[in-house]
Amino acid sequence: xxxxxxFKMMLTTPKAIALIKANLEGYKGLAQKHNIVICSSAxxxxxxxxxxxxxxxxxxxxxxxxxxxxxxxxEISAADLAAxxxxxxxxxxxxxxALFHETGEELxxxxxxxxxxxxxxxxxxxxxxxxxxxxxxxxxxxxxxxxVLELFKNFAYPQELLVAYEPVWAIGTGLVPKANExxxxxxxxxNFIKSKNSNQQYKLLYGGSVSSKTVESIAQVKPxxxxxxxxxxxxxxxxxxxxxxxx
Ligand code: PGA
Numbered sequence: 001x002x003x004x005x006x007f008k009m010m011l012t013t014p015k016a017i018a019l020i021k022a023n024l025e026g027y028k029g030l031a032q033k034h035n036i037v038i039c040s041s042a043x044x045x046x047x048x049x050x051x052x053x054x055x056x057x058x059x060x061x062x063x064x065x066x067x068x069x070x071x072x073x074x075e076i077s078a079a080d081l082a083a084x085x086x087x088x089x090x091x092x093x094x095x096x097x098a099l100f101h102e103t104g105e106e107l108x109x110x111x112x113x114x115x116x117x118x119x120x121x122x123x124x125x126x127x128x129x130x131x132x133x134x135x136x137x138x139x140x141x142x143x144x145x146x147x148v149l150e151l152f153k154n155f156a157y158p159q160e161l162l163v164a165y166e167p168v169w170a171i172g173t174g175l176v177p178k179a180n181e182x183x184x185x186x187x188x189x190x191n192f193i194k195s196k197n198s199n200q201q202y203k204l205l206y207g208g209s210v211s212s213k214t215v216e217s218i219a220q221v222k223p224x225x226x227x228x229x230x231x232x233x234x235x236x237x238x239x240x241x242x243x244x245x246x247x
Contacts, residue, residue, distance in 0.1 A: 001034045001035070001200060001224075001225060001226045001227075001243075001246050002034065002035040002037065002104075002121060002138070002162075002203065002205065002225060002226030002227075003030070003034055003035070003037070003038075003226055003227050003229065003230045003242070003243050004060060004088070004090075004164070004207075004226065004229065004232060004237075004246070005036075005037065005038045005039060005229055005233030005239060006039045006062065006090065006093075006207075006228055006229065007038070007039060007040045007062075007233065007234065008062070008095070008149060008230060009041060010231075010234055011040070011044070011234065012041075012044075013041065013042065013043050013047060014020065014046040015151045016040050016041065016044040016047075017032050017044065017047050017048065017050060017051065019234070019236065020038070020048055020051050020052070021051060022236070023236040024041040024051065024055070026236055026240060027052075027057050027236075027244065028053065028056070028057065029228060030056045030057075030243045030244075031055060031056035031057045032056070033247060034224070034226075034243055034246065035058065036056070036057045036058065036087050037057075037058045037060045037087070037244070038052070038057060038058070038059060038060060038233075039059075039060035039061060039088070039090055040059070040060075040062075041062070042061060042062075043062075044080075044115065045061065045081070045084040045085070045086060046084050046085075046163045047152060049084055049085035049136050052085075053085070053123070055232045057085060058087040058088060059084070059085050059086050059088075060086060060087065060088035060089060060090065060122070061076075061081045061086045061088070061089040061090070061119070062089075062093065062094075063076070063089070063090065063091075063096060063110075063111055063151055064076060064077065064078045064089050064091075064111070064119075065077045065078070065113065066106050066109035067109075068113050068116055074162060077113065078110075078114045078116060078117045078119055079094040079116070079117055081117070081119060082117035082118060082119055083145050086119055086139075086161075087118070087119060087120065088111065088119060088120050088121075088122055088224075089110075089114055089119050089120070089121055089122065090122050090124060090164075090228075091107050091110050091111055091114070091122065091123050091124065091231060092107040092110075092123055092124045092125070092144070092154050093123045093124045093159050093166075094115070094126050094166060094168045094171060095171075098168070103222055104143075104144065105148055107123075107147075107148070107149035108147050108148065108151055111123070111148060111151055115155055115157070115158075118157075120158045120160075120162060120199060121161050121162065122162045122164050122205070122228070123145075123148050123160075123161065123162065123164065123217060123221065124142040124163075124166055124207070124228070125141050125145055125163060125164070125165055125166070125171075125189075126144075126165060126166040126167045126168045126169055126170075126171075126208070127139075127140040127141060127168065127205075128140070128142075128169065128170065129169035132169055137167075137216065138188050140162075141165070141188070141189060141192070142192050145163070145189070145192060145193070145196075145223060146196070147190075148161065149161070149193060149196040149197055149200065150196070151196055152197070152200060153200075159201050160201040160202060160203060161193075161200060161201070161202040161203075162202070162203050162205065163189065163193075163202055163203070163204055164205040164206070164207050164228040165185065165189060165203065165204060165205065165206055165207070166188070166206070166208045166228060167208050168208075169208075170207075170208025170209050171174065171207070171208045171209065171230065172230060172231060173208075173209055174209050175208075175209055176208060176209050176210075176214045176217065176218060177184045177208075177221040178217070179218070179221055181219075182206065182221045183222070185222050186204055186221055186222075186223070186224070189204060190202075190204070190223075192222050202222065202224035203226065204222060204223060204225050205224075205225055205226040205227055205228050206218055206221070206226075206227055206228070207227060207228030207230070209231075210227045210228075210229045210230075210242060211231075211232045211238065211242065212232070212238055212241035212245075213244055215227075215241075215245045219245060219246070229242060229243065
């Protein structure tokens with residue numbers, strides 16, 4: 001299973017270093033059995049890379065530029081992230097879509113930029129509360145997935161598409177979909193992927209209020225390849241409880 005910690009903008013670099021340093025052995029232990037990815041702020045990546053260099057714990061970024069280089073003040077390129085030891089990058093997190101107005105077209109450009117490096121995109125999709133209440137979850141997800149599936153047909157690497165399904169209404173709210181609802185949505189996502197490209201390899205992750213309390217019900221959903229964990233990843237013991245559920 002793959003467990004992705006999304007620190008968002010919740011930790012300054014000294015705090016992120018302190019969290020990893022204090023629990024380094026613990027993270028290493030988790031990474032013996034599972035794929036553990038830490039998505040920290042861009043400014044802390046280099047320090048964390050040094051700390052994690054001799055471990056199996058991977059580094060992730062939370063965002064990247066649509067361009068590989070250029071006069072783009074304030075942007076961070078995929079090439080630069082790769083040079084900092086990053087192996088994964090979130091693309092299209094709902095906070096970026098909603099608060100920074102990232103469009104589907106920009107997200108595709110980010111995937112293309114990442115494809116010029118060895119960084120694997122973690123493509124985030126999720127319906128809003130409105131979509132959910134109006135029974136429009138599936139069209140919303142299909143709309144977000146369509147272009148990336150078309151794009152991946154042309155990619156030799158990575159062959160595998162990582163999709164993180166995060167209902168927007170579940171992020172940071174303590175609410176999670178019921179297991180039967182989530183199973184249905186996962187099945188619909190799988191069917192859509194297969195209908196667009198039957199050869200596409202993929203992994204399905206869930207995100208949104210994952211905690212030691214909610215993990216049990218989410219874990220019933222199959223196929224579930226991993227989790228994208230926000231708030232609960234800021235407390236190592238809580239993060240460990242979620243991962244340990246799968247031992
Ligand atoms: P949460 O965040 O676990 O705090 O709900 C998940 C995410 O935004 O990736």
